[in-house]
Amino acid sequence: MEGEIYNISVMKIYFAGSITGGRDDSELYLEIIKLLKNYGNVLTEHVGNDKLTQMGEKISDKEIYERDIAWVKESDVLIAEVTHPSFGVGIEISRATEFKKKVICIYRDKEGKRLSAMISGCPGVLVFKYQKIEELIEFFSKNL
Amino acid sequence: MEGEIYNISVMKIYFAGSITGGRDDSELYLEIIKLLKNYGNVLTEHVGNDKLTQMGEKISDKEIYERDIAWVKESDVLIAEVTHPSFGVGIEISRATEFKKKVICIYRDKEGKRLSAMISGCPGVLVFKYQKIEELIEFFSKNL
Numbered sequence: 001m002e003g004e005i006y007n008i009s010v011m012k013i014y015f016a017g018s019i020t021g022g023r024d025d026s027e028l029y030l031e032i033i034k035l036l037k038n039y040g041n042v043l044t045e046h047v048g049n050d051k052l053t054q055m056g057e058k059i060s061d062k063e064i065y066e067r068d069i070a071w072v073k074e075s076d077v078l079i080a081e082v083t084h085p086s087f088g089v090g091i092e093i094s095r096a097t098e099f100k101k102k103v104i105c106i107y108r109d110k111e112g113k114r115l116s117a118m119i120s121g122c123p124g125v126l127v128f129k130y131q132k133i134e135e136l137i138e139f140f141s142k143n144l
Numbered sequence: 145m146e147g148e149i150y151n152i153s154v155m156k157i158y159f160a161g162s163i164t165g166g167r168d169d170s171e172l173y174l175e176i177i178k179l180l181k182n183y184g185n186v187l188t189e190h191v192g193n194d195k196l197t198q199m200g201e202k203i204s205d206k207e208i209y210e211r212d213i214a215w216v217k218e219s220d221v222l223i224a225e226v227t228h229p230s231f232g233v234g235i236e237i238s239r240a241t242e243f244k245k246k247v248i249c250i251y252r253d254k255e256g257k258r259l260s261a262m263i264s265g266c267p268g269v270l271v272f273k274y275q276k277i278e279e280l281i282e283f284f285s286k287n288l
Contacts, residue, residue, distance in 0.1 A: 020260045021229035055258055065265030085165035088262035090234020114199055116164045118232035121209030
């Protein structure tokens with residue numbers, strides 16, 4: 001139809017992973033971000049950057065906080081990798097539920113470890129346990 | 145004066161420390177809780193219990209979440225020991241700032257480590273860096 005306007009909205013994804021809590025999983029974060037980019041715009045691509053160390057970013061803490069919370073607010077869905085404990089990821093999950101966002105936590109189960117009850121008991125948070133990236137591919141295809 | 149009613153309100157303190165994130169500091173938490181009991185009623189005494197392991201408590205995750213958030217709401221001040229990363233403590237700090245509570249984070253600085261920007265950059269959060277319990281005694285006497 002002539003003059004028709006197509007309003008294709010791209011899903012905005014906030015990916016949350018540990019930074020100052022530890023960078024052991026940064027390669028995995030990068031793989032997950034690559035998968036997520038098939039579904040929308042990942043606002044937090046820097047989380048998978050292998051040059052980003054535990055010492056964090058070069059902007060001030062207040063600027064980081066304000067930027068990240070603005071991104072949480074702007075996002076359609078927050079996906080958090082929650083195998084390694086992190087204050088920042090906890091705060092982002094809490095804010096996302098406060099803003100009524102869709103929240104998905106992905107977690108690699110290990111013997112002798114348990115996911116925080118403050119995440120698995122939090123209303124509005126969906127937890128998906130996985131071991132291999134292939135399981136995430138299938139999970140994302142069904143849930144995003 | 146005859147018939148006068150004394151309304152002595154006791155400060156309610158929410159002490160936050162890592163549980164599923166790791167119990168390395170549980171003895172320190174116990175010492176801090178002992179100090180805090182000089183200033184009011186500590187709602188979360190179980191955080192310092194040396195029998196409480198990383199596997200958590202015996203009630204359901206939903207019950208833990210609901211109880212803890214109700215305590216955050218009820219408290220006058222939240223004091224979090226934030227040396228070890230923890231999702232639960234991050235969520236508790238976030239909720240406490242949402243409820244406009246006084247929030248104090250105490251932190252032991254270590255070389256090569258940095259406190260999460262999501263805590264130090266969060267409006268309404270006071271961070272106190274310390275090394276020894278004696279510094280906490282003085283800090284609490286001035287700030288509680």
